[in-house]
Amino acid sequence: MGVIHRFTGNKDKFDWEEVDVQSYNSSEIKGVIKKVLVGPKEGAPYFVLRYFEIEPGGWTSLDEHSHDHGVFILKGEGKVLLGQKEYKVKFGDVVYVSPNEKHQFKNTGNSPFGFICVIPNKELVK
Amino acid sequence: MGVIHRFTGNKDKFDWEEVDVQSYNSSEIKGVIKKVLVGPKEGAPYFVLRYFEIEPGGWTSLDEHSHDHGVFILKGEGKVLLGQKEYKVKFGDVVYVSPNEKHQFKNTGNSPFGFICVIPNKELVK
Numbered sequence: 295m296g297v298i299h300r301f302t303g304n305k306d307k308f309d310w311e312e313v314d315v316q317s318y319n320s321s322e323i324k325g326v327i328k329k330v331l332v333g334p335k336e337g338a339p340y341f342v343l344r345y346f347e348i349e350p351g352g353w354t355s356l357d358e359h360s361h362d363h364g365v366f367i368l369k370g371e372g373k374v375l376l377g378q379k380e381y382k383v384k385f386g387d388v389v390y391v392s393p394n395e396k397h398q399f400k401n402t403g404n405s406p407f408g409f410i411c412v413i414p415n416k417e418l419v420k
Numbered sequence: 421m422g423v424i425h426r427f428t429g430n431k432d433k434f435d436w437e438e439v440d441v442q443s444y445n446s447s448e449i450k451g452v453i454k455k456v457l458v459g460p461k462e463g464a465p466y467f468v469l470r471y472f473e474i475e476p477g478g479w480t481s482l483d484e485h486s487h488d489h490g491v492f493i494l495k496g497e498g499k500v501l502l503g504q505k506e507y508k509v510k511f512g513d514v515v516y517v518s519p520n521e522k523h524q525f526k527n528t529g530n531s532p533f534g535f536i537c538v539i540p541n542k543e544l545v546k
Binding site: 301362366377388390395 | 421422423424425426427429434436439457458462463464465466467469487488490492493500502503507509510511512513514515516517518519521523536538540544545546
């Protein structure tokens with residue numbers, strides 16, 4: 295059965311009904327939260343749709359793995375490392391991170407940097 | 421290798437570099453365009469990330485199929501039919517359409533109704 299998660303936030307703070315938040319802060323990932331909007335809890339068998347938000351000065355971990363990412367920037371300003379090169383991104387930009395491509399997202403602005411990030415269900419990944 | 425599709429639009433008109441548009445108008449689907457942001461052209465093996473826009477008064481076809489949808493509303497106002505029930509949706513709302521669930525999107529406002537819609541690569545669907 296379908297699910298609707300109502301947006302309960304505003305332009306500064308993105309929140310949804312019945313969506314949990316996970317926070318990440320370590321030597322490898324700084325000032326990052328994740329909200330799983332569609333995934334196992336919704337019964338989705340093939341993909342996971344997540345919202346990430348990085349605080350000013352924060353970054354995601356430097357990653358390289360067999361699954362890919364489909365990213366849509368929703369707010370703020372940041373940089374994405376793809377392989378050896380960094381690119382500036384802002385609202386509406388779409389980033390595709392290929393399987394096994396080194397990548398990292400950084401907030402380079404003064405406000406939260408938020409984006410949607412799709413991954414496959416990892417059980418399907420070759 | 422990764423891909424970036426720069427957003428070249430504005431708040432009223434959503435456009436991206438190097439993304440084609442498909443238009444749909446028939447007795448079954450009215451005033452709908454689709455832009456594939458991440459998919460086969462980008463080399464994505466597991467999922468497809470599309471942008472849909474429905475003009476005022478338009479609707480998508482009444483569908484029911486074995487793949488699911490992860491939807492994030494980006495602009496405008498609309499209704500989604502899930503099974504037998506219709507729900508109003510607007511910016512930020514997240515809709516999960518389960519496999520084999522009847523569904524349809526309609527623009528109920530006076531401006532374009534736009535949303536991201538994720539599907540699995542259909543070759544993976546059981």
